[in-house]
Amino acid sequence: MLIVQKYGGTSMGDCDRIQNVANRVLETKKIGHSLVVVVSAMSGQTDTLIGYTKHFSKLPIEREVDMVLSSGERITSALLAIALDSMGYKSISLSGRGAGIITDGVHTKARIEYINTQKITDLLNEGYIVVVSGFQGVTEKGEVTTLGRGGSDLSAVALAGALNADLCEIYTDVDGVYTTDPRIEKNAKKINKISYDEMLELASMGAKVLLNRSVELAKKWNVPLVTRSSFTHDEGTLITTEENIMEKPIVSGIALDKNQARVSIANVQDRPGIAADIFGSLADNNINVDMIVQTIGRDGKTDIDFTISESETDLTKKVLDKFLDNVESIDYDCDIAKVSIVGVGMKSHSGVASAAFKALAKENINIMMISTSEIKVSMIINIKYSELAVRTLHSVYELDK
Numbered sequence: 001m002l003i004v005q006k007y008g009g010t011s012m013g014d015c016d017r018i019q020n021v022a023n024r025v026l027e028t029k030k031i032g033h034s035l036v037v038v039v040s041a042m043s044g045q046t047d048t049l050i051g052y053t054k055h056f057s058k059l060p061i062e063r064e065v066d067m068v069l070s071s072g073e074r075i076t077s078a079l080l081a082i083a084l085d086s087m088g089y090k091s092i093s094l095s096g097r098g099a100g101i102i103t104d105g106v107h108t109k110a111r112i113e114y115i116n117t118q119k120i121t122d123l124l125n126e127g128y129i130v131v132v133s134g135f136q137g138v139t140e141k142g143e144v145t146t147l148g149r150g151g152s153d154l155s156a157v158a159l160a161g162a163l164n165a166d167l168c169e170i171y172t173d174v175d176g177v178y179t180t181d182p183r184i185e186k187n188a189k190k191i192n193k194i195s196y197d198e199m200l201e202l203a204s205m206g207a208k209v210l211l212n213r214s215v216e217l218a219k220k221w222n223v224p225l226v227t228r229s230s231f232t233h234d235e236g237t238l239i240t241t242e243e244n245i246m247e248k249p250i251v252s253g254i255a256l257d258k259n260q261a262r263v264s265i266a267n268v269q270d271r272p273g274i275a276a277d278i279f280g281s282l283a284d285n286n287i288n289v290d291m292i293v294q295t296i297g298r299d300g301k302t303d304i305d306f307t308i309s310e311s312e313t314d315l316t317k318k319v320l321d322k323f324l325d326n327v328e329s330i331d332y333d334c335d336i337a338k339v340s341i342v343g344v345g346m347k348s349h350s351g352v353a354s355a356a357f358k359a360l361a362k363e364n365i366n367i368m369m370i371s372t373s374e375i376k377v378s379m380i381i382n383i384k385y386s387e388l389a390v391r392t393l394h395s396v397y398e399l400d401k
Contacts, residue, residue, distance in 0.1 A: 041072025
């Protein structure tokens with residue numbers, strides 16, 4: 001079998017933990033499997049590097065930011081290769097460039113366009129354990145890029161798909177996907193199997209085990225995906241097709257995302273194309289907009305509210321400043337959170353949303369915005385009530401049973 005394993009920042013946190021990862025890798029190698037190992041930077045290293053770049057500028061040049069950030073994963077990949085070699089196993093580290101990961105030119109959140117797998121395939125055929133620096137790639141013109149938050153997971157899934165791997169294992173500091181964050185709700189339960197679609201919703205709604213881009217890619221390539229702990233040998237969570245899951249619960253999990261900001265534009269001129277102008281400008285700057293609410297026009301004016309990642313607030317302000325002369329005001333609220341309920345069983349059951357609304361009302365939690373899909377309901381609330389909302393909803397849907 002060809003297996004792609006990914007180890008996160010906590011797993012690679014220091015030399016002792018890198019040795020632990022080497023031991024785990026060899027457990028799989030000794031069974032006879034071929035291995036590509038994707039690694040993150042040491043825990044906290046990326047944030048430290050970001051801090052360095054912002055010492056000189058609030059909005060540093062993104063090309064240079066990528067040059068700085070990509071160093072973190074190159075260090076850990078080389079250290080792991082050294083550890084494996086010292087234990088008598090041929091190993092080689094590759095940067096994103098060396099692994100043939102070709103991306104577009106959007107710095108700090110590039111998208112993978114294709115992977116030239118020839119070099120990795122040749123090394124695997126020669127018996128090497130190939131260790132790849134996650135989170136990074138290179139453009140056709142040779143510019144170093146990084147893939148954004150969760151980029152190492154994305155590297156692993158993309159490599160698994162391109163190499164037609166038999167399995168992709170994501171090793172983290174948690175032992176699988178839970179019904180909600182166990183740090184918030186002590187009665188959260190581990191989910192043994194979850195569908196791509198449910199995991200995609202949970203990931204996009206703030207669940208931190210996997211990010212949505214990785215799950216999206218796994219679904220597209222039909223990559224068998226397991227997430228488990230690098231510190232235990234417990235079975236993790238299998239992310240698979242809906243057809244492979246016998247029992248489909250009405251609600252599978254509750255997600256919380258505190259990295260949210262609400263943008264409120266008051267008294268916008270109510271004319272055709274105004275929304276295209278505003279959101280087109282945001283898209284041109286690669287700012288992802290999530291929930292959108294526009295009021296019914298009155299006296300030729302309308303209000304538009306939408307949410308973005310809090311981390312993109314400064315850039316959003318810069319982009320929207322040019323509209324200030326055409327609106328009454330633009331306000332930003334970073335004291336919000338998004339709480340979401342997710343489950344494929346919602347497709348065939350009514351009353352799921354109303355149960356959530358009633359439960360939050362009972363706790364005097366006001367809902368500011370609502371967004372729905374076939375298998376999820378998301379609500380924007382005040383951040384100070386966010387963890388109470390998670391515990392309340394987890395109990396209402398009896399996810400602790």
